[in-house]
Amino acid sequence: MRYTPHTEAERQAMLKAIGVERIEDLFADIPAQVRFPSLDLPEGMSELEAQRLFAALAAENATVATHPCFLGAGAYYHFTPALLTHLLFRGEFYTAYTPYQPEISQGTLQVIFEFQTLVCQLTGMDVANASMYDGSTALAEAALMAVRLTRSRRTRLLISEAVHPEYRDVVATYSQGMDIELVPIPFDRRNGTTDVEAVRAALNEHTAALIVQYPNFFGQIEPLGQLGELIHGVGGHFVVSADPVALGLLKPPGDFGADIVTAEGQSLGIPLMYGGPYVGLFATRMKHVRQMPGRVAGQTVDIEGRRGFVLTLQAREQHIRREKATSNICTNEALIATAVTIYLSAVGRHGLRQVANLCYHKAHYLAQRLTALDGYELAFEGPFVREFAVRTPVPPAELNRYLWETHGIIGGYDLERAYPELKNHWLLTATEMNARADIDRLVEAVAGYPGSPAPSR
């Protein structure tokens, strides 16, 4: 298949107009010894053949749509209303690019403005950008921004080990070329939240920021009030990576004085897609806006006085400021931000609370049923929202394999993968997609695991 529409006659006419005989003559500027290499690739195919080839590849994957899934750990299976897909795939949104020409991009610009507003409403912050790549890079950019906010006089960053392990890796990757000191803060083994005493001990006048997750990687709710006071006490900044669905229920980080709030937006109606594309949410205080990375849309008027939207405050960005820019980001996740905007509009105030509540009660039902089994108990004390860790009498990896092979159930996340000290700890989640029957099936399957230790009673 080709998407080059010229007929042979048209090609010849164009070559003649240019004044060359063959199309190859347009490449005389390429060194002859490397020009037109042979590509060791197969020939193309028609759309029908492609549909068949890729349908076969897709069929080699087991989906969470057809198998009960209790995996979360930073990516969650949620309901996507039909209208979302329908609206998102309108070519006017989908095949446009960055709104450099506002007169013919008001659709995208207004969506960005609405997205920024929704992110502020959800997080309790003043201002948000037009999106980052995902939750992890949003957090890494927040870490770099926190250092900039101190005019790079402070370069010490405290990061809780209860932050998603892959997010911590990304923060480390982003800061490796800079003179930044990353100080890991352990979590409290009793309640699974950031160890407040360890924070207190690690704070000093060089500390630029404290970075925590809310609820954290284990699903536990961090004491944001206390943590915020501690970091502000030494004049540092408070950076919170939040779960947007939990914010349907929980006090937003803005209420606790957070300086920067980031989030992975995937939970807001975006399919799992094996990890991407997702969308990073990024919000901060108005007084910090000039250090914020990424694009931002603002409201203005046209020459006839009508309201309109434009990209603004671009003096922070790479195409204007080059090496002095707040980030190198250019292309972001605009379409996924559009999806989030449609989702939050469609479910609205009532619906997001409902989603959060469904997650909360289903996760607690799962936890309560599972911990009624011998040898299974909650790993941590204190409240959680939609995700929790349980101690298991057998290795979670074996349990997951058994659940998949004998019951077709996709189990939980084996915490030992990222926390060697958390052997036999299993991270599970439930959302509105897990019907009670699926939860019951999981618990019964676990109860029937032949490797379970004999009941102690």
Added chain:
Amino acid sequence: MPNTYGFVPREPLIFEHSVPGRRGVELPPLDVPEAELPPEEYLRDELPLPEVSETDVVRHFTRLSQLNFAVDIGFYPLGSCTMKYNPKVNDAIANLAGFLHLHPYQDETTVQGILRLMYELQAWLGEIAGLPAVTLQPSAGAHGELTGVLIIHAYHTSKGRRRHVILVPDSAHGTNPATVAMVGYRTVSIPTGADGNMDLDALKAALNEDVAGLMITNPSTLGLFEEHILEVAEAIHSVDGLIYMDGANMNAMVGVAKPGDLGMDILHYNLHKTFSVPHGGGGPGAGATAVRADLARFLPVPVVAKEGDRYYLDYDRPESIGRVRAFYGNVNNMVRGYVYMRMLGREGLEDMSRTAVLNANYIRVQLQDLYDLPYDRICKHEVVFSGKRQAKKGVRTLDIAKRLIDFGIHPPTIYFPLIVEEALMIEPTETESKATLDHFIAVMRRIAEEAEIDPDTVRSAPHVTPVRRLDEARAARRPVLRWTPEGAS
């Protein structure tokens, strides 16, 4: 106020449609016993999201979409962005349940299909680049740049040294120097010579043992192939520096020359440009990065690998720069790009780049008598004119761009590259017909004529758009970056 605009699209903010108590999409009722909620001090009082009906939502976003221009509507020759047609089959396949509903932490045995797709895509990108080791993790071009410069950093660190400088030509995208800064390097800018190539003498003069590498865009942002690329590579390698090639312009290069053969060490692709992933109003993209075989050890973890007939995620890479994002990248966009590559195949991909270059040169020869051509030679996939002849008459490049809108054409990239006065950067892409190109040429010729005889019409353009020129100074001076109930207008 009743709407008096008829079918001229004009749309309030979603928040202005909100009515307390109105509901949109309903979720199912709770089917498990209620648990006790966390203590009051954890819970939020209000959730200030909009309250609208499903009909409101569908009409709101449909109307908003109608305020946009897009590739599906018309010609979009936005230089450097490769706004080619996006085949619908890419999306049909990417939306198969077997690609859409996969959790990134599913056991590898349950996702062999997607892992195989990613593995094969790595191989195709490696073959086209002549750089065999590929990571698919970067989310966009600039993210690929960051990955590449971190690899340069890791390379020198592995040799036990710290260097401080990266050379960047003055024609480069802003992302290049911004990336250099993010990895703690200093940018030294290399000027462009009168022939549009990087100034080789200036490059050699800037070389020393503190130079970690060079970032180069080839073809350059002038749309010109760097004719001394082999000498440039030799010079950088003479101080054991690495060359990072910005692949923004790979649409000119597929089957034309392999960057690896040109002496490039690292290359990022923009799958959304070269391989037709829709641009989505500004993203998401996908920024795969390819490197020389001996640099493979520095790639981000994990890399998709194969053992026997089993595909898996390889995390055992001790010299890796680490992750550049969570999970494995914009996987669903990899599906789109790979579908495009498979459908075109070898011959189709070769035809793609050759035709892109044909189209750009056709525009070049048809407009060079009316618009100033700063570098008069064969171009690659895009052509850069200067509007300085028109500017002398008081019609600036911005005005020409806005006037194009009146003829249903998206303006080219303007005022970039920075080294061309009043720049107009035109990238037609290979998917446009001769008829479309001829229409564009005719319109550009007419605007040149208007600049002479009726400049006011050009300066006051656009005339038939939902809004007219917007006050950008006001937006920046008094930033209104979100809606608030108090500020409702």
